[in-house]
Amino acid sequence: MTELLTLCEARTALSPIETIFLTGLPEPAHELVEEPRCELHDDHPGVHMALAQESATDSWWLVWAPGNAQLTARGQKIDRRLHKMDNCPAVQEGGDEDECLLAEKHPGAHSFEMETSGAREPSAFSRKKMLAALREDLDDKARADLEEMESLLSSASGDPLPLITENEALVIAMLLGQAAHNDWLVEDLAIQLAERMESRLEALAR
Ligand SMILES: [Zn+2]
Ligand SMILES: [Zn+2]
Structure with missing residues (x-):
């Protein structure tokens, strides 16, 4: 078995505007993490990325630039941004066929090549949904x-x-x-x- 990569240590606090936006999303999957941690591996290339919220079938990722570097979006320079992104399509070959939990076109290794970033606290909405499914069964x-x-x-x-x-x-x-x-x-x-x-x-x- 190959050794799993350790996780990037970068964290960033959600801004008040990001918090308002994320709190307003319908059908949230989990509780908001006030200070999300980058979900890429230690020493990864490119930007930091953390899953900010899953809303219905959408995944919202917070993407922020390391150090003082800046991102460019539509010709505008910004430090960070919330993006609705598709899931990375990669699946681990052989073994457990784990899916990569990161966003499409993420820099660095896939999530199944690193240590787990841990489960999130399910939101009241998703608890209700899971409970309804359990009752159904x-x-x-x-x-x-x-x-x-x-x-x-x-x-x-x-x-x-x-x-x-x-x-x-x-x-x-x-x-x-x-x-x-x-x-x-x-x-x-x-x-x-x-x-x-x-x-x-x-x-x-x-
Ligand atoms: Zn990072
Ligand atoms: Zn991936």
Whole structure:
């Protein structure tokens, strides 16, 4: 196996105007990174590039010039620019057939030849979309169970029962936290339950 290239260290903070523009894009895939890091390899030729946002099927890349160099766009000299760019079509041969995650015509090596730049925090929009897809994949029984749990929790009725000890309640709250972390489908339910139990435990402690 060939050694993976290390990543370029260059970072740049988004300007207020770039932030406003990127925040306004529809169907954002991930949370904005305030200070994106160049996604090319260490010592790469050419400009620095970082994926600023994916919006629906568009990828917006922030491209900025190293040092004091300037980019030229339509005859105008600028330091940096947000570009809507197509994906690099390169695919790793043999092995896993990983696709290059960089933009078309990027300088330097392809992303599968370097260390990973890490996953991004999915946006609320894409979490909702992924959750809907997960629900879609459930079989009838699992979907009915989930819907029953949601309806039980949303109804106000149900008397409090002297059913468990304080320590058991704490363990259940912790288990719920883990379940929420591991399974997006039950995340909302688990968070709701944990919050209710916590507030009752607090009320008892007073
Ligand atoms: Zn760079
Ligand atoms: Zn590439």
